[in-house]
Amino acid sequence: MNPLLMLTASELSQMLRAGEVSAREITAAHLDRIAAVDGDIHSFLAVDSERALATAEALDDRRAAGEELDELAGIPIAVKDLFCYTGLPTTAGSRILEGWRPPYNATLTERVLDAGLVVLGKTNLDEFAMGSSTESSGYGPTRNPWDRTRIPGGSGGGSAAALAAFEAPLALGTDTGGSIRQPASVTGTVGVKPTYGATSRYGVIAMASSLDTPGPCARTVLDAALLHRVIAGWDPRDSTSINAAVPDVVGAARRADVKGLRIGVVKEFGGEGYQPGVEQRFREALSVLEGLGAEIVEVSCPHFDYALATYYLIMPAEVSSNLARFDAMRYGLRVGDDGERSAEEVMSLTRGAGFGAEVKRRIILGTYALSSGYYDAYYGSAQKVRTLIVRDFEAAFEQVDVLVSPSTPTTAFGLGERIDDPLAMYKADLCTIPSNMAGNAAGSFPCGLSPDDGLPVGFQVMAPALADDRVYLVGAALEAELGRRWGGLLIDQLASREVSA
Amino acid sequence: MSDELMSYDAALELFDPVLGLEVHVELNTASKMFCGCSTAFGGAPNSQTCPVCLGLPGSLPVVNAKAIESAIRIGLALNCEIAGWCRFARKNYFYPDMTKDFQTSQYDEPIAFEGGVDVEVDGETYQIPIERAHMEEDAGKLLHVGGSTGRIQGADYSLVDYNRAGVPLIEIVTKPVRGTGAKAPQVAKAYVALLRDLMRALDVSDVRMEQGSLRCDANVSLMPKGSSELGLRTETKNVNSLRSIEAALTYEIRRQATILASGGRVHQETRHWHEDGSYTSPGRSKEQAEDYRYFPEPDLVPVAPSAGWVEELRATLPEPPAARQARLQGEWGFTDLEMRDVVNGGGLDLIDATVAAGCAAQPARKWWTTELTRRANEAGLELDELAITPVQVAALQALVDAGTLNDKLARQVIDGVLAGEGEPAEVVEARGLAVVSDDGALAAAVERAIEANPDVADRIREGKVQAAGALIGAVMKEMRGQADAGRVRELILAKLAQV
Structure with a gap:
């Protein structure tokens, strides 16, 4: 493996600024890597080598001309195929949008391009980000680089696998119920769901508007923070975006100090349904943090037990409305337009052919939940429980600075294992959903390999809204201390396997 | 059906x-x-x-x-x-x-x-x-x-x-x-x-x-x-x-x-x-x-x-319609009946704008509630959909006031404005509609009318001044309506020594 591939974005940035490497070399190394391994991993739905190389060269020229560039300028990035990007088709992982080229860029795509990051391509995802395995993608699943018979998580499995397979040092994700954190957890990488509204949704194809949160994916906490700094901040084109200063996430990632921090362990997240090896690594990480001077207490958030059920009413309700626009009239797939059929028939045939089973399941659930006569019992009640979950968080954050839990109850499960069992699939997001319901910040950080199957385990940190820096603070402290014990990052163990093989 | x-x-x-x-x-x-x-x-x-x-x-x-x-x-x-x-x-x-x-x-x-x-x-x-x-x-x-x-x-x-x-x-x-x-x-x-x-x-x-x-x-x-x-x-x-x-x-x-x-x-x-x-x-x-x-x-x-x-x-709200109507009725001196016709006919704003353009209230009311209402009805339009503006109506009335137009000519000017021929003054010019009060032209026409109607002339000479109507009509006909009827009468009576 080209040694450049194993470097972090922050290390590459230093070398770029020192003139020790060019953006072109870095980009070429990653494109070569993609060409070598992606046939098997399938992280990417589209790669644009020519544009990536041209962008990198232009950046090298600008740097050579003495231009002041962003810290991440010249660093390659993989973009989840949910972000509109004029340079490549944007499919949302769905056949209904096959080949659609957006006429505009998402705000985050624009920010990443403006900062001089080099977009390598678009990554695979569950169709319209609905799933925990990438298996619902209309373009075939992504494989987990730790074990290619296993899922890379979802919906952002493509972005997480690209990081774990050293195809890219940074990636963009979106998190509606755990789609950044759960893939990070099962691939031994870092993923942060910022505070809802801290990152713009403009140009990110919507799944559930009140929950969708774009965020950074990386192999280290500092890299994620550097990307967070580039993408976060108010966007007048997104009414739900927050007009407030972005917390100093990079400073927090560098400080990595948890002395005196009060850490609450969510009592409800453990026990039945949790893999023993996951719980073991989680407990060990708690001891590590305690050893670093943090105060560990147990906190009860009783309504978290209802988060999954609540989520599966609110999210599908919004999905059923957000996905109505895919009707064959203006863009995307059109089926059955023979000049005889009515617009309604063409809409129906197109949606029948273009959407996969999971998307249809959620559209039907949501349509039902919003129906006249059922609204109060389903959607209305779910909104009330959502408020109770928010209050659980508020009460907890009066006692502690952050809450922690395993990111997901198990390590990566096998491809095909849960595809016919939606409820089992949904349970992968048990621990991540509450933060989407409440809109607070949360991240997943590697905390070791499970002793029972040797696969990565994720440690989730949840912080109050607009206190995203605390997520990075805890994640960085954990990463630093575990790194000392392991002699490097967890992901380096995967790299060394490849080298020895 | x-x-x-x-x-x-x-x-x-x-x-x-x-x-x-x-x-x-x-x-x-x-x-x-x-x-x-x-x-x-x-x-x-x-x-x-x-x-x-x-x-x-x-x-x-x-x-x-x-x-x-x-x-x-x-x-x-x-x-x-x-x-x-x-x-x-x-x-x-x-x-x-x-x-x-x-x-x-x-x-x-x-x-x-x-x-x-x-x-x-x-x-x-x-x-x-x-x-x-x-x-x-x-x-x-x-x-x-x-x-x-x-x-x-x-x-x-x-x-x-x-x-x-x-x-x-x-x-x-x-x-x-x-x-x-x-x-x-x-x-x-x-x-x-x-x-x-x-x-x-x-x-x-x-x-x-x-x-x-x-x-x-x-x-x-x-x-x-x-x-x-x-x-x-x-x-x-x-x-x-x-x-x-x-x-x-x-x-x-x-x-x-x-x-x-x-x-x-x-x-x-x-x-x-x-x-x-x-x-x-x-x-x-x-x-x-x-x-x-x-x-x-x-x-x-x-x-x-x-x-x-x-x-x-709330402070930016305009005057409520009822209060405005009461105020305007007072300012314009309309009777209740006149005001009701104006409001029901959709002429309130139009008359207000016409008055604002310098026209007196009664003639403004007269144009909008009679002649123009008739035109709107004929065309199946609302009053304000007619292709004539309050400013044009005010200009029309100014021409009447100046003696340039009589009512009949004014209606022809309206025809022209509605047909898109331009401002009232332009229509007057283009159609040659101005009242003729040039005594030379009128006197010749009067002369001809008297010659053509000797019986009538005799009756006037005998003091039957009301018979002048027939001669005025004849002159007006010859002048295609573009004569100042008052002046024609004066000329006829002077000619037949009745003044």
């Missing part, structure tokens, strides 16, 4: 109509409700669109603050409460003119609610209770190509223009309006006319019914006399002028009465008004009403106008 229907009078002997009016007002904001695209009418199809109003994947709405301001001012002018906190809601249904397949509207939390206005018909005042005024976005426009009717049935294909998609609308909904009796259609017309005048005074909409910037859905149901139980209602769409509101409701009342009187049942449905044949036909049946699955719009934050802002906007 209406031959088989019961007469209106017979219908009203059996039933009391109950009205419900839903009026859509297109706001005149420069940009759309949720994006920066222009709202200008008549642009090339789909030239005023962007990712937001095209509902492209990933796009998000941002509320137009000016539209909220207009909505609040409309609410206040309708004497409504203004919500301290309200949300938009999604109304979900599939249709090709809807780019997102849901309409961003308001549902159970309208910006304005619980108001009312008074309208006057034939000296009687009717209270119209307002249930709500809410904000929403307009849909695109479908053009059905092929087929005979221009409607979707039978069309070969349809084209969509999304320029209108996302244009801000205010929907004003009345509560059931009872107690109007036989005046129901006129009350409805007067109410919509009042809204039109209000919107114009607020300067929040162009309120052009023919361009669709003011649209009315007219609901009506019938209650048997003496009953208080509401009947099943119909909602008539495509009512595109004040005149057709009255006509459509009159027709619907007769149609429903005919059905009910013969023991039938009125179908609760949407009906389509046919201006050409003056009848309604069934549209979508409301008995299989769609479930719109309303829910709060998660892409937008709640609207929470502060009490201070609402009061600031």
Whole structure:
């Protein structure tokens, strides 16, 4: 493996600024890597080598001309195929949008391009980000680089696998119920769901508007923070975006100090349904943090037990409305337009052919939940429980600075294992959903390999809204201390396997 | 078609109509409700669109603050409460003119609610209770190509223009309006006319019914006399002028009465008004009403106008129509009867503007309520749709006052202005319509008239001055009406030594 591939974005940035490497070399190394391994991993739905190389060269020229560039300028990035990007088709992982080229860029795509990051391509995802395995993608699943018979998580499995397979040092994700954190957890990488509204949704194809949160994916906490700094901040084109200063996430990632921090362990997240090896690594990480001077207490958030059920009413309700626009009239797939059929028939045939089973399941659930006569019992009640979950968080954050839990109850499960069992699939997001319901910040950080199957385990940190820096603070402290014990990052163990093989 | 229907009078002997009016007002904001695209009418199809109003994947709405301001001012002018906190809601249904397949509207939390206005018909005042005024976005426009009717049935294909998609609308909904009796259609017309005048005074909409910037859905149901139980209602769409509101409701009342009187049942449905044949036909049946699955719009934050802002906007409201009418009647010195004709005929603003352009009130009233009203009726237009402006009417009267035109010539000048020949002075010039008061030309004509009518001349010489009329007529005929009749009379009498 080209040694450049194993470097972090922050290390590459230093070398770029020192003139020790060019953006072109870095980009070429990653494109070569993609060409070598992606046939098997399938992280990417589209790669644009020519544009990536041209962008990198232009950046090298600008740097050579003495231009002041962003810290991440010249660093390659993989973009989840949910972000509109004029340079490549944007499919949302769905056949209904096959080949659609957006006429505009998402705000985050624009920010990443403006900062001089080099977009390598678009990554695979569950169709319209609905799933925990990438298996619902209309373009075939992504494989987990730790074990290619296993899922890379979802919906952002493509972005997480690209990081774990050293195809890219940074990636963009979106998190509606755990789609950044759960893939990070099962691939031994870092993923942060910022505070809802801290990152713009403009140009990110919507799944559930009140929950969708774009965020950074990386192999280290500092890299994620550097990307967070580039993408976060108010966007007048997104009414739900927050007009407030972005917390100093990079400073927090560098400080990595948890002395005196009060850490609450969510009592409800453990026990039945949790893999023993996951719980073991989680407990060990708690001891590590305690050893670093943090105060560990147990906190009860009783309504978290209802988060999954609540989520599966609110999210599908919004999905059923957000996905109505895919009707064959203006863009995307059109089926059955023979000049005889009515617009309604063409809409129906197109949606029948273009959407996969999971998307249809959620559209039907949501349509039902919003129906006249059922609204109060389903959607209305779910909104009330959502408020109770928010209050659980508020009460907890009066006692502690952050809450922690395993990111997901198990390590990566096998491809095909849960595809016919939606409820089992949904349970992968048990621990991540509450933060989407409440809109607070949360991240997943590697905390070791499970002793029972040797696969990565994720440690989730949840912080109050607009206190995203605390997520990075805890994640960085954990990463630093575990790194000392392991002699490097967890992901380096995967790299060394490849080298020895 | 209406031959088989019961007469209106017979219908009203059996039933009391109950009205419900839903009026859509297109706001005149420069940009759309949720994006920066222009709202200008008549642009090339789909030239005023962007990712937001095209509902492209990933796009998000941002509320137009000016539209909220207009909505609040409309609410206040309708004497409504203004919500301290309200949300938009999604109304979900599939249709090709809807780019997102849901309409961003308001549902159970309208910006304005619980108001009312008074309208006057034939000296009687009717209270119209307002249930709500809410904000929403307009849909695109479908053009059905092929087929005979221009409607979707039978069309070969349809084209969509999304320029209108996302244009801000205010929907004003009345509560059931009872107690109007036989005046129901006129009350409805007067109410919509009042809204039109209000919107114009607020300067929040162009309120052009023919361009669709003011649209009315007219609901009506019938209650048997003496009953208080509401009947099943119909909602008539495509009512595109004040005149057709009255006509459509009159027709619907007769149609429903005919059905009910013969023991039938009125179908609760949407009906389509046919201006050409003056009848309604069934549209979508409301008995299989769609479930719109309303829910709060998660892409937008709640609207929470502060009490201070609402009061600031209240201070910008124009004078209420009734107070304005009373003031103007005093200023103009019109009788009650004259004022009622002016108001009912839709001439108030026009006369106000004509007076503002320098015309005296009585001649302004005379032009608008007689000659111009007649022209409008002949053309099937509303008074303000005539192609003559208050400034032009004032200019016309100035020419009359100066003696350049007499009434007959002035009417010919109106012909010219309406025909697009330019300003009144230009029409006078181009058509050569000025009164001839050149004594040389007139004297010659008088001479000829006397020669041609020696008997008449003799009678005048004998002192029968009233006989001069016949000679004046002859002179006027020769001068093709362009003579100053007073001067002609003077010349005739002088010539025949009667002065």
